Amino acid sequence: MSSATKTVRGRIVAGIAMACAATTVLAGCGSGTSTGADGKPQVEILVVTTADTMAPEKMAWTKELTAACDCHIKWSQVMNNAWNNQKSPMLASGSVPDISIAAFDPSDADKVPVFEDLSQHMDQLPSVAKFFKEQPDAKKLVQTPSGGVYVLPSSRGKQYHGSGQHMLINKTWLDKLGLEIPKTWDELEQVLEAFKTQDPNGNGKADEIPMNIKKFDTSGFGPSWYNTFLLLNSLGIVTHFNSGPSQQGIYVKDGKVGNFMATEEFKTVVKYLNKLMGEGLIPSTALTKDDSKYNAELSSDGKTAITGVAFAYAATDFGDLADQYVAMPAPAGPGMSADDVTWDGSVETTMFQNNKLAVRAGDENMDAVLKIVNKLYDPEVSVQQFYGSTPDYLAKKDDKTYELTQKAIDSDARVGLGGESSAGWIPDDVTVGNVDYLTSFREADDVYAEQYKHFDLTKDTMPDYVRPSDTDSTTISNNDTQMFDYAMPVISRWIVSGGVDGEFDDFVSKLRTLGMDDTVALWQKWYDKYTK
């Protein structure tokens, strides 16, 4: 889901131990020998990683954990694709490792009472306590309504503050045609028209795709990214498309929850897209095109660009043509002041993750376990955990500044646990340089700094930490399924063939009969509970 997924390396490292998961039904993790021959505690840590991640015991920073706990650590590394099949049986067995990293999320802990409530150990976890004080929203991501903390979150730091979804434009084409980055929908339309008719790629063919949009998911405006309804931000409706119910139309404005499919703004975006498609500025086949083709069109043949404007992660999505592209702020929709235009509010989703560390309830070596947990969240250990050990893979410039070394960049294997698998906290003032995907992310996202200021993260988005109960989640999910089975084909048809004006009221009425208002009321209830 995050930018880190853009860094997956090609090489698969086979033969990593899966000792813990494989033995769940036999001895069970963590319930074997809890003391070594020398009388020191023995602690098992399960960590779920990508296939190309180096074995944790070979990472130098893990020695600091051993020193801190004065214990023996046995690592079990499970590949993330294998873990999907192992998680449920392990939970069902009731036997979990002393410490699990990147394995369980708070909803798992809600279902099965096998994890320790870490909120009662905060005096032994000063690093975690400090993390929670500095990042209260990260704590809220995992806290139960009664204040329990069964799974710890992570933060990758301020460098990751931002949406993963951006609007990119071919700046080389703009420069060639003597055009500026469009600031309104009208200007965008004019630019697209020029892209279509003036052969900006200079090959003598009218092969340009002025604007490309992605096929819709059947379940709404996610889970796959780069949905064209990011354009709602042009009209001041803040999307949150990296995660959460915004993908099913839920939005918040001044603390009031609604579904944007029932708004005039939604209708306005549909009409605009229909107009652009009618003028040949968006391909008429866009909504039936495979994602692989969309992506191929971004990078083209690596020599001659064919895409003018597209929603993507960053310029790097355009491959060898990356230098031609820049992110552009959302252009203002009709009648909108530039001061009210927003951008996708998924800014903390990229920073924080909620599923990072759980401890077995009543662990016999709890003191040693807590010492390990506290060390993991020590910022100096955290940064190495995420990126690789100092000094080999990470150069420490000063207390707050690090850089990946050439050795880290050249390594075939991941030398740290990365964003997906690290249980740690990188404070906001710590920066890591030389990280290619971070550089391209910042280049794209910094363009939206002003538009991020035009809304309040709590009042104008559904925060990630708002979690409906299991029962309400089921109701919401059933309603969503019914609504989107109906809605997505209709929305696609409107964009391709028009008709939204005449049909919109009936569309909204139909969504009401399929549960839209109930779903909005449930989200409002949980929003109020978590934010007030």
Ligand code: MG
């Ligand atoms: Mg051409």
